[in-house]
Amino acid sequence: MRERDLSECGYTEGIPYWDWTHDADSVSAFKRAKIFDPKTGFGRTGFPEGDNSTASCVENGPYAGMQMNIPEPHCLRRSFNLTSEMPGNWTSAVVKRIMDYPDYINFWNNTERMHTLVIEDGLCSLSLSHSGIPMITYIVLLEFFVHHSQVDRLWTLWQGRNETRIWDYGGNTVQNVTTNTATLGDPMRFLGLAEDRPVESLMDTLSNGLCYRYDDEDTN
Template identity: 30%
Template sequence: MVHAALTVDSSLRARLRPFFLCLSAIVSLGFVVWVVLAPIEERPAKQAVCTSPPIRREWRALTLAEKHDFIRAIHCISKTPSARDGNLTIYDDIAVLHGGIGSWLIPGHRSACFLPWHRNILAVIEKILKDRCHYRGSMPYWDWSLDWMNLANSSIWDHATGFGGDGDKDGPETVGEGRCVTDGPFTELRPVIYNHTRKVHCLSRGFRDGDIKGRLSGEKFSPENVGSILRLENYTDFLQRVERDLHNTLHTSINGDFKAMTAANDPLFFLHHANLDRLWWRWQRENPSVRLFEYSGRHMYNSTGPASDGDVLMYGGFTNDLPVREVMSTEGRQLCYTY
C-alpha cells in the first residue's frame, strides 16, 4: 500500500466520514454537535488471564479443510451487509476502515502504533470471522521467508489450496497497475471501494519486480534479512525496518488492490499482517521483561511528539478505541493468542 496522495470521491467521502471519525463534528447554523459512534464490533469483556491461547499457524501448516474453512469465512463476510452502509459489506468495511485510518486519522502507518494498531484489528477481524461466520480456526499467517527465492511461485498463490495468483497478464488494467485475478477462490470477489473512491472491481494483482512483470523480488524476505531485523535492539529501529523492508515491499510488488490504502480488499492482506505481527511477537520474546513494554518513536506520522503506550489506538467506530498498552502482549487481558 503506497503512501501517495489519494484521489477522493467527494460524495463518497461525505457519506463515509462518520465511519472514519470516532467523534464527528457536525456544523449546523453555527452550532457544533458531537456525535459519538457506537462500535460495530464490541470487544469482549477483558479476561482476567489468558490461560489457553490458541496458536496461529502458517498457511501451509493448515489442513485442506482448515484452509477451506478460512476461505469460506472470508466469502461469508464479503456477503454480510455492513451496519454502516447498506451498499457495503463487512468485508468492505474493513478495507474502508484501513484506508480511512491510514490516510485521514493517520495513526496506523509511518508511526509508532503501526504494529499495535494492526495487531488489534487482526484480533477484531478474527472475532468477526468466528462470531458472524462460524470460523473455527485462528488467523493464519504467510511466512514469506520460506519462499524468498521465488516469491511468485509460492504455494500461497495456488488456485486450489491458496489465494489465486497474479492478475491476468492479457486482461485490461483495473486498479493499482493490476489486472483481474482469474484463478483461485476469490475470482468472484467484487470490492466496492478503491482508495476511498467507489469503484466496483475484481480482485486485482499485478506482480512486478522493478521493470519485470510477473515476478516478485524476494531479497528483502530472505532469512538473512529477516534475521537482521530481529536482531535490532530498540523498537524504533525494528519498526522502521519491518515497515520499510517487509511491509511496504510486498504491497508495492503485488500491486493491484495491495498497492492501495484499501489493501484489505485482498484477503492475503490478513496473512501478510499476521506475519508482521508474528515477527514483532518473536522480537518481544527475545527480551520480554523489556520489550513487552518498549514503545517509542513518533506518536503520529506527521507529529513531533514522542509516542507513549498510553496513546489511543483509533478505529473510527468499527470497534472500541483502546490504549496501546492493552495490546503490547498477545497473552494479556485484551488479547489471547500465540504463534
C-alpha cells in the same frame, strides 16, 4: 477484530500468517508461492498478467470473478510489481538481522521498510475508477491480513527474546514526522468497529482479552 468478525461467520480457527521468507529466493519463487496457488491459496494474477495499469481480473482460485465495491464496483485484480532485487529485502537473513536489534525503534523502522516492500511495492490490487484513473487499494487485498499476521508474529517473537521488551515502544505519531513522541498511553481509535483502547493494553498477546502465541520457526 477480523478474527471476531470471521467467528460470526462460523470460522473458529486463528488468523494464519504468511512467512514470505520462504518465497524470497527470486521473483519467480515469489510468484509460485503457495499462498497464490489456485487450489490451496488465493489464486494467481489475472491473465494476461499486466502492471498496475493493465492487470486483468483474477481468473482462478477461490476468488475468481470476485467483485469489489471500494472505491467503485470492479473485479478483483492482482499484479506483481517486483524487480529482481526486491525479494532479497525479505529473506530469512534480513529477518535475522532485524530480530537482533536490541531496541524497538530500530526493530520497528526496519520491519516497516520490509513490510512496505512486500505488500505495497511487490504486490498490488488494482481498482479502476469510471474515469479510467487507476487507484491502488491495498486494504482490499486478501493477502493483507495474513501478511500483517506475519509482521505481528515477528514483533511478538522479538518481544519474547527479552522480558524488558514487552513494554518497549516508541516512534512518531504523525506520518512523515521523525520526532519520536509515541507513548504507551496513546489511544488506538477503531472508529466504532471496536472499543478504543490505549496501546499498552495490547502489548501482550497473552493478556487483556488477547490469548495467542506464534511458533518461532526460522527466525533465530
